[in-house]
Amino acid sequence: MNDTISVTIKVWRQENPDAPGRFETHPQEITTDASFLEMLDLLNEQLNDRGEEPIVFESDCREGICGTCGLMINGRAHGPQKATATCQLHMREFEDGDEIVIEPFRAAGFPVIRDLAVDRSPLDHIIESGGFISVGSGAAPDANLTPVAREAAEKAFDAAACIGCGACVAACPNSAAQLFTSAKVGHMALLPQGQPERWSRTEAMVEVMESYFGSCTNHGECHEACPKEISLDFIAYLNRDYVKAKVKNRALSGQR
Amino acid sequence: MEPTPTPLLDPKVPNGPIADMWENHKFSMNLVNPSNKRKFEVIVVGTGLAGASAAATLGELGYRVKSFTFHDSPRRAHSIAAQGGINGAKNYPNDGDSVHRLFYDTVKGGDYRSREANVHRLAEVSVNIIDQATAQGVPFARDYGGLLDNRSFGGAQVSRTFYARGQTGQQLLLGAYSALMRQVAAGSVELHNRSELLDVVVKDGRACGIVTRDLLSGEITPHSAHAVVLATGGYGNVYFLSTNAMMCNVTAAWRAHRRGALFANPCYTQIHPTCIPASDDFQSKLTLMSESLRNDGRIWVPSASDEGRLPGDIPEAERDYYLERKYPAFGNLVPRDVASRNAKTVVDAGHGVGPLLNGVYLDFAAAIERDGHDAIAARYGNLFDMYQRITGETPYSTPMRIYPASHYTMGGLWVDYHLMTNVPGLYAIGEANFSDHGANRLGASALMQGLADGYFVLPYTIGDDLADLLGDPVVPTNDPVFTSAVAGIEDETGRWLSTDGTRSVDHFHRELGRMVWDNIGMARNERGLRQVLSDIPALREEFCRDVRVLGSANTLNQSLEKVGRVADFFDLAELMARDALEREESCGGHFREEHQTTEGEARRDDENFSHVAAWEWNGPDIAQTRHIEELTFDNVALSQRSYK
Numbered sequence: 058m059n060d061t062i063s064v065t066i067k068v069w070r071q072e073n074p075d076a077p078g079r080f081e082t083h084p085q086e087i088t089t090d091a092s093f094l095e096m097l098d099l100l101n102e103q104l105n106d107r108g109e110e111p112i113v114f115e116s117d118c119r120e121g122i123c124g125t126c127g128l129m130i131n132g133r134a135h136g137p138q139k140a141t142a143t144c145q146l147h148m149r150e151f152e153d154g155d156e157i158v159i160e161p162f163r164a165a166g167f168p169v170i171r172d173l174a175v176d177r178s179p180l181d182h183i184i185e186s187g188g189f190i191s192v193g194s195g196a197a198p199d200a201n202l203t204p205v206a207r208e209a210a211e212k213a214f215d216a217a218a219c220i221g222c223g224a225c226v227a228a229c230p231n232s233a234a235q236l237f238t239s240a241k242v243g244h245m246a247l248l249p250q251g252q253p254e255r256w257s258r259t260e261a262m263v264e265v266m267e268s269y270f271g272s273c274t275n276h277g278e279c280h281e282a283c284p285k286e287i288s289l290d291f292i293a294y295l296n297r298d299y300v301k302a303k304v305k306n307r308a309l310s311g312q313r
Numbered sequence: 314m315e316p317t318p319t320p321l322l323d324p325k326v327p328n329g330p331i332a333d334m335w336e337n338h339k340f341s342m343n344l345v346n347p348s349n350k351r352k353f354e355v356i357v358v359g360t361g362l363a364g365a366s367a368a369a370t371l372g373e374l375g376y377r378v379k380s381f382t383f384h385d386s387p388r389r390a391h392s393i394a395a396q397g398g399i400n401g402a403k404n405y406p407n408d409g410d411s412v413h414r415l416f417y418d419t420v421k422g423g424d425y426r427s428r429e430a431n432v433h434r435l436a437e438v439s440v441n442i443i444d445q446a447t448a449q450g451v452p453f454a455r456d457y458g459g460l461l462d463n464r465s466f467g468g469a470q471v472s473r474t475f476y477a478r479g480q481t482g483q484q485l486l487l488g489a490y491s492a493l494m495r496q497v498a499a500g501s502v503e504l505h506n507r508s509e510l511l512d513v514v515v516k517d518g519r520a521c522g523i524v525t526r527d528l529l530s531g532e533i534t535p536h537s538a539h540a541v542v543l544a545t546g547g548y549g550n551v552y553f554l555s556t557n558a559m560m561c562n563v564t565a566a567w568r569a570h571r572r573g574a575l576f577a578n579p580c581y582t583q584i585h586p587t588c589i590p591a592s593d594d595f596q597s598k599l600t601l602m603s604e605s606l607r608n609d610g611r612i613w614v615p616s617a618s619d620e621g622r623l624p625g626d627i628p629e630a631e632r633d634y635y636l637e638r639k640y641p642a643f644g645n646l647v648p649r650d651v652a653s654r655n656a657k658t659v660v661d662a663g664h665g666v667g668p669l670l671n672g673v674y675l676d677f678a679a680a681i682e683r684d685g686h687d688a689i690a691a692r693y694g695n696l697f698d699m700y701q702r703i704t705g706e707t708p709y710s711t712p713m714r715i716y717p718a719s720h721y722t723m724g725g726l727w728v729d730y731h732l733m734t735n736v737p738g739l740y741a742i743g744e745a746n747f748s749d750h751g752a753n754r755l756g757a758s759a760l761m762q763g764l765a766d767g768y769f770v771l772p773y774t775i776g777d778d779l780a781d782l783l784g785d786p787v788v789p790t791n792d793p794v795f796t797s798a799v800a801g802i803e804d805e806t807g808r809w810l811s812t813d814g815t816r817s818v819d820h821f822h823r824e825l826g827r828m829v830w831d832n833i834g835m836a837r838n839e840r841g842l843r844q845v846l847s848d849i850p851a852l853r854e855e856f857c858r859d860v861r862v863l864g865s866a867n868t869l870n871q872s873l874e875k876v877g878r879v880a881d882f883f884d885l886a887e888l889m890a891r892d893a894l895e896r897e898e899s900c901g902g903h904f905r906e907e908h909q910t911t912e913g914e915a916r917r918d919d920e921n922f923s924h925v926a927a928w929e930w931n932g933p934d935i936a937q938t939r940h941i942e943e944l945t946f947d948n949v950a951l952s953q954r955s956y957k
C-alpha cells in the first residue's frame with residue numbers, strides 16, 4: 058500500500074577517520090513502498106540540489122546478498138526488521154512521525170572512513186588466514202566421487218550463507234567476530250572436503266580474529282542482528298573445534 | 314558517409330574437428346616453464362567469478378598477479394547476486410545431456426550469432442567447473458543419496474543446472490574468493506581493494522598496464538604488467554534500472570575501447586522476464602525473481618484490457634495464459650527474450666496488472682494445489698519471502714507481479730579464441746567480453762562462462778602469448794605513456810569538480826536510462842533508434858554543462874566515482890543505438906520490429922548478418938568504424954528458432 062510518511066532523519070556525518078563526527082537532522086517525506094536506501098538516495102539528491110555534499114553510505118546489490126550495506130538504525134545493526142539487511146529494509150517498517158537515527162557500524166575493528174562508511178577489511182584477513190580449502194584449479198576429482206549426506210550439506214550451507222556484512226561485530230558489546238568466523242569454520246568443517254585442513258584452519262582463523270576483534274562472552278546479540286540468521290550453535294562448534302585444534306595441532310607438529 | 318566494413322578480425326580459431334580442437338590446441342600452445350612464470354606480472358581487474366578464478370589460478374601457477382576491484386572486498390562483486398544456477402554437461406541425471414548437446418543448445422539459444430569453437434570449449438570445461446567448485450566446498454544441492462542434484466533451467470530440455478539454494482552465485486563466488494585469498498596469503502596475488510581502473514595503458518600497440526584511482530585517498534596510480542586481464546562485468550546499468558548491482562558499469566571496458574580494443578555487438582542485451590516491476594519514480598534498481606519460478610508458476614494477464622478486478626476475482630475463462638497459448642511445447646519455459654517480448658506486447662496492449670499497470674501475473678495457485686504448500690515453500694520459500702519484503706504481498710495467496718528488466722549484456726570487448734582482445738596483451742573474460750552467448754544467453758550459462766574463462770581457459774592461453782616475452786621487463790611506470798595517462802585522469806577529475814552545474818549525476822543517469830530503455834530495450838525500430846541517436850548527444854551536452862559534483866578529489870567521493878561511469882554510459886548508449894540500427898535483422902535479444910515473421914517472431918537474416926559487429930574507436934566526436942567477423946556454422950545446422 059502506497060502511503061507517504063514524514064520522518065525525521067538524524068544522520069551521522071564525519072569528514073574523515075580522524076575528524077570528530079556529528080549528527081545532522083533532516084526532515085523527509087517518503088512513500089512506504091520505498092526502500093530505506095532509496096529514502097537516503099532521495100535525501101542525497103535533495104542535498105546535492107541544495108549544494109550540500111551527499112551522505113556517504115555504501116551499498117551494491119540491494120538484495121541482501123553482497124554484504125556491502127550496513128547501518129546502525131536506531132541503535133540496531135541493519136535496523137528493526139529481523140533477518141533483513143539494511144538494503145532490504147522498507148519504509149513500511151516505520152511510522153509517520155518517527156525519528157530515525159542513522160549511524161555507521163560501530164566497532165573497534167571497523168574504523169569509520171567517512172560518514173556511514175566503515176573499513177571492514179579485517180574480515181578478509183580472517184578468511185585469508187585459512188578460510189579456504191586448498192585445491193588448485195584442475196586438481197579436483199569428479200564431483201560425485203564423494204557423496205555428502207544431505208543433512209551435512211544443508212547444515213554447511215546454513216553457515217556458508219554468511220554475507221560478511223559485519224553486523225554481528227557491530228551488534229556485539231565486545232565487538233567480537235565469533236559469529237562471522239564460526240560461520241566459515243563451520244561451513245568447511247561440516248564437509249568432507251574441509252577435513253584435511255580442519256584443525257590448522259580453525260586455529261589460524263581464530264588467532265587472526267583475536268588480533269582484530271574482542272572476545273565473545275555469549276551475549277547472542279550477533280545472531281539477533283544477523284541478516285542471514287547464522288545460528289549461535291556455530292560459535293559453540295567453533296569453540297569445540299578450537300580446543301581440539303590446539304591439542305591436535307600440537308600433536309601433529311610433534312610428529313614432524 | 315559510413316566507413317565501409319573491412320574483414321579485419323582474426324579470431325585465430327585452430328584448424329581441425331571441433332570435438333578435439335581444444336585438446337589439440339592445448340598441446341600445441343607454448344608453455345612457460347614453472348620457474349619462469351614468476352618473471353611475469355599479470356594484472357587482473359575484477360574479482361567476480363571470472364576475475365577471482367583467473368587471479369587465483371594464475372597465482373597458483375606461479376605468475377605474479379595484481380588483482381583490482383572497486384569493492385571494499387573481492388567477495389562483493391556482482392556475481393554474488395546470481396541466484397538460479399550453473400550449467401554443467403555432467404549428465405548425472407542420465408537424461409541425454411552431453412558436451413555436444415550443451416554446445417548445440419548454447420549456439421541455438423544464442424540464435425546462431427556466436428563462435429562455434431569458443432562455445433564448444435565452454436561446454437567441454439563446464440564439467441571441470443562443477444568438480445572444482447565442489448572440491449572448494451561449494452554446498453551444491455544434493456539428493457538423499459548425497460549426490461549432486463540437478464534441475465532444468467530456463468528452457469533447457471535436460472536437467473543440467475547445478476544450484477545452491479537460490480544463492481548459486483554467492484556460493485560459487487565465495488569458492489573463487491577463498492581460492493583468491495589463499496593466493497593472497499601465499500603472496501602470489503597482491504590485492505588492491507577500493508581501486509578503480511580509469512585507464513588502460515598501451516605502448517607500441519601492446520597493453521602494458523593500467524591507471525587506477527584509490528577510492529579512499531583519491532590517489533591516481535599507474536601499474537605496469539606484461540599482460541592485463543579485464544574481468545569487469547557487464548554494462549546492463551546503462552538502462553539505469555536493471556537487476557545489476559548499483560556499481561556495475563562499463564568504464565573499464567570502455568576505456569579499453571578508447572585505447573583501441575574493439576567493442577563487439579553492443580546492441581545484444583538481455584532483458585530478463587521475471588523481475589519485480591518498478592513501484593515508483595525514484596526506484597534505484599530492480600530485483601530479479603529467479604527464472605526457476607517459471608518451472609512452476611503460470612504466467613497470465615486478464616483477457617480484458619483495463620481489467621479492474623483483483624486477480625483472485627478473475628475467472629479462469631477470462632485469463633490469458635499467453636505463453637501457454639502461443640507456445641504449447643515450451644509454454645512458460647520459452648527462452649528469456651521470447652518471454653520478455655511477449656510480456657511487453659500484452660502490457661502495451663493494455664493488459665498490464667498492478668498499481669502502475671506495468672506487470673503480468675506469475676501464479677502459483679495451480680502448483681500449490683498440485684504439489685502442496687510445503688513443496689512449493691521448500692522450492693521457492695526464500696524467493697517468496699524476498700518478494701514479500703519488497704512488495705508487501707505474499708505469492709502464496711496473491712500471484713506475483715513480474716515484468717522484464719535489463720539483466721545481462723552479451724556484447725562486450727571483442728576477443729579471439731585465446732580471449733585476447735585485438736590489442737596484444739589485453740584480455741577480456743566473463744561478462745566483459747562479447748562472449749560465447751551470441752545474441753542471447755541461456756539461463757545458468759554466465760556463471761559457467763565466467764568460471765570457464767578464469768579457471769580453465771585464460772590460464773592456458775595467456776601462457777602462449779607470454780612465452781614470447783620471456784626476459785622482457787615491464788614498461789616502467791615513469792614512462793611517458795603512464796605519466797600522460799595519469800595526467801589525463803587528473804584533468805578529467807578536475808573538470809568534473811569544477812563543472813558548476815545544478816543536477817545530480819543520478820538525475821542524468823536516470824534520464825539516459827529511460828531513453829535507452831524506450832528505444833534500445835526489448836524492441837527496437839529505425840525511427841526510435843534515429844531519434845535516440847539525436848537525443849543522446851543533446852542530453853550529454855546538458856550533462857557535461859549542468860552536472861553538479863560536490864566535494865573534492867582526495868576523499869571518498871561517490872558522486873565523483875559515478876560521474877565518470879555515467880559519462881562512459883553516454884558514449885556506450887550511442888554505440889548501442891548505432892549497432893542496433895546497422896543490424897537490419899532480429900536475433901536473440903535484438904528484436905527489430907521491421908524484421909519479424911508474420912507470427913511476431915524474430916527473423917534473422919543469415920545471408921547478410923551472420924557476423925559479429927566489432928566497433929573501432931576513432932577518437933571523441935568521430936563515429937566508430939564497424940568491422941565484422943564472419944561466423945561459420947560447420948557443426949550446428951542453422952534453423953529458425955521455434956518454441957511452438
Ligand SMILES: Cc1cc2nc3c(=O)[nH]c(=O)nc-3n(C[C@H](O)[C@H](O)[C@H](O)COP(=O)(O)OP(=O)(O)OC[C@H]3O[C@@H](n4cnc5c(N)ncnc54)[C@H](O)[C@@H]3O)c2cc1C
Pocket residue numbers: 358359360361362363364381382383384387389390391392393394395396397398399481482508509510511544545546547556557558561562564565601720721742743744745756757758759760761763
Ligand atoms: C540478479 C542476477 C542474477 C543472475 N543469476 C544468474 C544465474 O543464476 N546463472 C548465471 O549463469 N548467471 C546469472 N547472472 C549473470 C551472472 O551473475 C553474471 O553475468 C556474472 O556473475 C558476471 O561475472 P563477472 O565475473 O564477469 O563480472 P562481475 O561479477 O560483475 O564482476 C566484475 C568485477 O569487476 C570489478 N570492476 C568493474 N569495473 C572496474 C573498474 N573500472 N575498476 C576496478 N574494478 C572494476 C568489480 O569490482 C567486480 O569485482 C545473474 C545476474 C544478475 C544480475
Ligand code: SF4
Pocket residue numbers: 218219220221222223224225226236237240279282283284285286287
Ligand atoms: S554472521 Fe551474519 S551478521 Fe555476521 S557477517 Fe555473517 S551475515 Fe553478517
Ligand code: FES
Pocket residue numbers: 115116117118119120121122123124125126127142143144145220
Ligand atoms: S547492498 Fe548488498 S547486502 Fe545490502
